[in-house]
Amino acid sequence: MEKNHVDKNSKQYVIFRIGDQEFGADIHKVSIVEKMMNIARVPTTPPYIKGVINLRGEIIPVLSLRIKFGLPEIETDDDTRIIIFKFNEFALGVIVDAVYEVAVYNEEDIESVTSITNDRSYDYIVGIAKREGRLVTLINIKKLISDLLVKE
Numbered sequence: 001m002e003k004n005h006v007d008k009n010s011k012q013y014v015i016f017r018i019g020d021q022e023f024g025a026d027i028h029k030v031s032i033v034e035k036m037m038n039i040a041r042v043p044t045t046p047p048y049i050k051g052v053i054n055l056r057g058e059i060i061p062v063l064s065l066r067i068k069f070g071l072p073e074i075e076t077d078d079d080t081r082i083i084i085f086k087f088n089e090f091a092l093g094v095i096v097d098a099v100y101e102v103a104v105y106n107e108e109d110i111e112s113v114t115s116i117t118n119d120r121s122y123d124y125i126v127g128i129a130k131r132e133g134r135l136v137t138l139i140n141i142k143k144l145i146s147d148l149l150v151k152e
Contacts (some may be wrong), residue, residue, distance in 0.1 A: 003004065010106045013129070016083065016096040019071045023066045023096075024103065024129060025141045031086040033099050053082070053093060060084060062093035063145075067093050082130055092145055102135070105129045 003076035013024030014033070039051040039062050048067040052059050062082060065075060079098035084091055110127040129136040 002031075005150075007044070010104050012102050013106050013136070013138060014041060014083065015100045015103050016081070017098045017100065018066050018069060018096055021132070022136045023065075024136045024138045025085070025146070027102055028085065029085050031084040031091060034084060036080040036081045036082060036095070044057065050095060055091075055093075055125070057083065060091045060093050064095045065078070066095065066097070087142050087145075092102075094141070094145075103129070105131070105136075111135055 012027040014027050014030050020077050035104050040051055041051040050062045050064050052061050080095040081096055081099045084093050109131050110129050112127050113125045124140050126138040126140050129138055
C-alpha cells in the first residue's frame with residue numbers, strides 16, 4: 001500500500017475521533033491504546049481530569065479531551081479508548097471516542113493552521129492533514145497536555 005510507506009518526509013499518526021472530528025497524534029508519543037477501564041476520581045481536579053488508572057502497577061492520570069474541547073460527556077461504549085501517551089518518564093491517559101488507524105502523512109498532505117488563524121491558543125495544532133476528501137487535525141499532544149496542566 002503506497003499511503004502506508006514511511007520515508008524521511010513523512011510521519012505516522014494515530015488517528016482518533018472525538019465527537020464528529022478526527023484527530024491525529026504522533027505515533028512516537030503513544031505508548032499503548034487501552035479499552036476503557038475503571039477510573040478513580042481525584043478530588044479538587046478540573047472536570048476534564050477524570051482521575052487515575054492503575055495500568056500494570058503504574059498510576060496514570062487520565063483526562064477527557066471531549067470535556068476540554070467543550071463537548072458534552074457521553075456514555076462510554078465498546079469504541080471508547082484511553083490512549084496512553086508517554087513523555088520521558090511521565091505517562092498520561094487521554095479518553096477518546098474511538099481509535100481508527102495509524103496513517104502516514106507526507107509534508108505535502110499537511111496544511112499549516114497559520115494560514116487559517118494566528119491565534120496563539122491553537123499552538124498545539126500541528127496542521128490539518130488532507131487526503132481523499134478526509135480532514136484530520138494533527139495535534140502536538142505534548143504541547144496540549146503541558147498547556148492543560150500548567151494553565152488550570
